[in-house]
Amino acid sequence: MGNTGMRAADVRALFISDLHLQPAHPATSAAFYDFLDQHARHAQQLYLLGDLFEYWAGDDDLSDPFHQQVIAALRRVSDAGVSVYWIAGNRDFLVGQQFAAAAGLTLLPEIHVAEIGGQRLALLHGDAQCTEDVKYMEFRAMVRQPGWQQQFTAMPLAQRKAIIAGMRENSRKDQGSKSYEIMDVTPQAISDVYAQTGTDVMIHGHTHRPALHTVDGKRRYVLPDWEPDATPPRGGWIAIDGRGAITRHDLGGHIITA
Numbered sequence: 001m002g003n004t005g006m007r008a009a010d011v012r013a014l015f016i017s018d019l020h021l022q023p024a025h026p027a028t029s030a031a032f033y034d035f036l037d038q039h040a041r042h043a044q045q046l047y048l049l050g051d052l053f054e055y056w057a058g059d060d061d062l063s064d065p066f067h068q069q070v071i072a073a074l075r076r077v078s079d080a081g082v083s084v085y086w087i088a089g090n091r092d093f094l095v096g097q098q099f100a101a102a103a104g105l106t107l108l109p110e111i112h113v114a115e116i117g118g119q120r121l122a123l124l125h126g127d128a129q130c131t132e133d134v135k136y137m138e139f140r141a142m143v144r145q146p147g148w149q150q151q152f153t154a155m156p157l158a159q160r161k162a163i164i165a166g167m168r169e170n171s172r173k174d175q176g177s178k179s180y181e182i183m184d185v186t187p188q189a190i191s192d193v194y195a196q197t198g199t200d201v202m203i204h205g206h207t208h209r210p211a212l213h214t215v216d217g218k219r220r221y222v223l224p225d226w227e228p229d230a231t232p233p234r235g236g237w238i239a240i241d242g243r244g245a246i247t248r249h250d251l252g253g254h255i256i257t258a
C-alpha cells in the first residue's frame with residue numbers, strides 16, 4: 001500500500017459508505033475485504049454510513065452465501081477489537097439486530113454525533129437531506145415506518161426479493177441505475193443537521209459526489225461510492241486521527257488533497 005501519511009496506531013476511526021455490495025460486482029467486494037484487512041482492523045472504530053449493500057430484503061436472508069462472506073469479513077474486524085457501527089442507507093435500511101449481532105456491529109440512529117479526537121462529528125447517510133426529491137422523500141417516510149416494515153418483512157423472502165428487483169428495474173428505466181443518488185443535498189437540510197446536532201463537522205455519503213465543502217467555517221465531508229473497476233476507479237474512505245485531523249483517502253490509501 002502507499003504512504004497513508006498516518007501511522008496505523010494514530011487512526012481512531014474510519015468511515016465508508018455506498019459500496020453497494022452485490023455478487024455481480026466482485027471487484028467491489030474484493031476491495032472492501034482488502035480495506036477491512038489492511039486498514040479497518042488497525043483502527044479503533046469503523047463507521048459504515050449506509051448502502052454497504054445494494055439491497056437488503058430482511059435479516060432472514062442472513063444465510064445467503066454472499067451475505068455470509070460479508071458478515072464473516074466484518075466479524076473478523078469486530079473480533080480484532082474494532083468497534084463497528086452502522087447507519088442505514090436508502091438501500092439497506094431493513095438491516096436489523098440479527099445482522100448486527102452476526103457481524104458484531106452496533107446499529108446507530110439515522111443521525112449520530114460521535115466525539116473523536118476532540119471533534120464532534122455529525123454522521124449520517126445523506127438521503128434524508130436530498131429534500132428536493134419529493135417522490136423519494138415520500139417513499140422514505142413510508143418505508144421507514146415500523147408498521148410498513150413489519151408488513152413488508154412478514155411477506156415471504158422470495159416475494160420481497162421480487163418486489164425489490166422490480167423496483168430496481170423500474171428505477172433503471174426511469175433515470176439510470178442509481179436514481180436515488182441523482183439529487184444532491186439541499187443547503188437548508190444541511191444547516192438543519194448542524195443546528196440539530198450542534199456540530200460544525202459532518203460526514204455523509206449517498207450522493208456519490210466525494211468532496212470537502214467548507215461553508216461558513218463548517219466542514220462537510222462527502223464519501224465516495226465504490227467501483228474499483230470503473231475508469232477512473234472510484235472508492236475510498238475518510239479517517240480521523242487522535243488529534244482530530246480528518247483525511248480523505250483513495251482506494252490505494254493515498255491522501256486526497258484536491
Ligand code: MN
Nearest residue numbers: 051089090206
Ligand atoms: Mn444511498
